[in-house]
Amino acid sequence: MSDVVVLARKPAPAPAAANGARQKVFVHTFGCQMNESDSQRMVELLGRSDFVATAHPEDADLILVNTCAVREKAEQKLLSALGRYREHKVRRGAILAVGGCVAQQEKDRLLKRVPYLDFVFGPDQLAKLPEMIDRARAHERFAETTWVDSAEYVFPRADPEAARGRVTAFVTAMKGCDNVCSFCIVPHTRGREVSRPFPDVVAEVAALVEVGVREVTLIGQNVNSYTGGCTFAELLRRVAAVPGLARVRFTTSHPHDLSDALVEAFRDEPKVMPHFHLPVQSGSDPVLARMRRDYTVEEYLGRFEKLRAARPGIAVTTDFIVGFPGESDEDFRQSLQLLERARFDNSFSFVYSPRPHTGAARRLGSAPEWQEVPREVAVPRLEELQALQRWISSEILAGQLGRNVEVLVEGALAGEESRRFGRTPENRVVHLDADEARAPAGALLQVRITRAHANSLSGEIAS
Ligand code: SAM
Ligand code: SF4
Secondary structure: EEEEOOOOOOOOOOOOOOOOOEEEEEEEEEOOOOHEEEEEHHHHHOOOOOOEEEHHHOOOOOOOOOOOOOOOHHHEEEEEEEHHHHHHHHHHHHEEEEEEEEHHHOHHHHHHHHOOOOOOEHHHHHHHHHHHHHHHHHOOEEEEEOOOOOOOOOOOOOOOOHHOOOOOEEEEEOOOOOOOOOOOOOOHHOOOOOOOOOOHHHHHHHHHHHOOEEEEEEOOOOOOHHOOOOOOOHHHHHHHOOOOOOOOOEOOOOHHOOHHHHHHHHHHHOEEEEEEOOEEEEEEEOHHHHHHOOOOHHHHHHHHHHHHHHOOOOEEEEEEEEEEOOOOOHHHHHHHHHHHHHOOOOEEEEOOOOOOOOOOHHHOOOOHOOOOHHHHHHHHHHHHHHHHHHHHHHHHHHHOOOOEEEEEEEEEEEEEEEEEEEEOOOOOOEOOOOOOOOOOOEEEEEEEEEEEEEOEEEEOOOO
């Protein structure tokens, strides 16, 4: 999970505003890849009217904050960001709006809590942004958070021109989630699953390849339960067959949708990259049952082993929640044991955060097995798990020393024009001492790994 400012690098050409000058939009994105992708669609859409993207909120005529509600902390970050943007609103008369999951969750309550906010819009309302901006210019304050019926939902299409010059791109395959994990707010904020028809997905990938994209990541809250006219395994094969595409990835997945057909796609299709983000959440069966995750640790490991047998060397990453209600010391030890057994390449781990409208938050404190885990217990557990993960990750990275690996070059390292970076098929970041002429963006290079760091590798071009 990131907290980033996402801007389309090259917004599509747009007619000038009435006074001849183009308006500027600044987008601040919290949360997952779905949000990053939505933010890019927003900038592209506004680029077709009278807006151009800016990286400086102080210059903006329109400030959009695209939010995440998965953990409470993300909401607190939103409120402090809004406090900062208030001054630009006062000074420049900028329009200030909030989109994404917190918008969907809070609706007009957010307008009441933040009196200087102009409007609030849910994830399904993105296509109406130009219209909503006109309403805000006419001094209307409103919340637009209705769902679009799944049969009528039209996925916003990426503007390939905005991706020109980029090596990697996200492509939306589905939205929403039909699962009921007891900790998770996503089904409430993103609604029911809707899959994008496969011809649209494939056409968007082909259009991105035309402008130079070499790697796509298919995204969705629960992407491998895809039903857009074929199975997810078939979708991967269709995308992999797009001429000129070098690599396909996807995120994020629920273990119960890891089908044999998907394992076979990993075995047979070399363009499907050997990296799988497969969130486990806990190493304890009773905790998994209370989380409503519908698999046991052994079942999870069984699928994991099938994957490793089908694609030797595949990197598996995961998510853990610690301090879930009723998590005993023994339950937590089992999460550590699972981490040691599975030796995940990496993991994202979080302290449980009670979310409104979720089963676990409703039951919190209602019975001994739903007792709240105090923060003074949960935080040291998180630190212990993360320390173990750092150790395992560094051992895995050290194991790469001296190997030749294929690296897809993505560009210059931030602030270091003489150094480049790219990723291995397993999604490991590699730094290269090479200039653009030797390692142009989009090149697939054989690289010999010479150093291993905490989170990345360094190497030299071998061919
Ligand atoms: N769909 C994915 C899955 O099934 O695992 C996960 C998507 S969720 C938006 C991303 C991650 O946020 C989850 O895997 C979980 O670890 C974490 N998360 C979700 N709700 C949480 C909560 N209430 N407290 C702490 N972490 C949470
Ligand atoms: Fe949330 Fe993922 Fe569970 Fe859906 S499958 S409810 S997105 S954790």
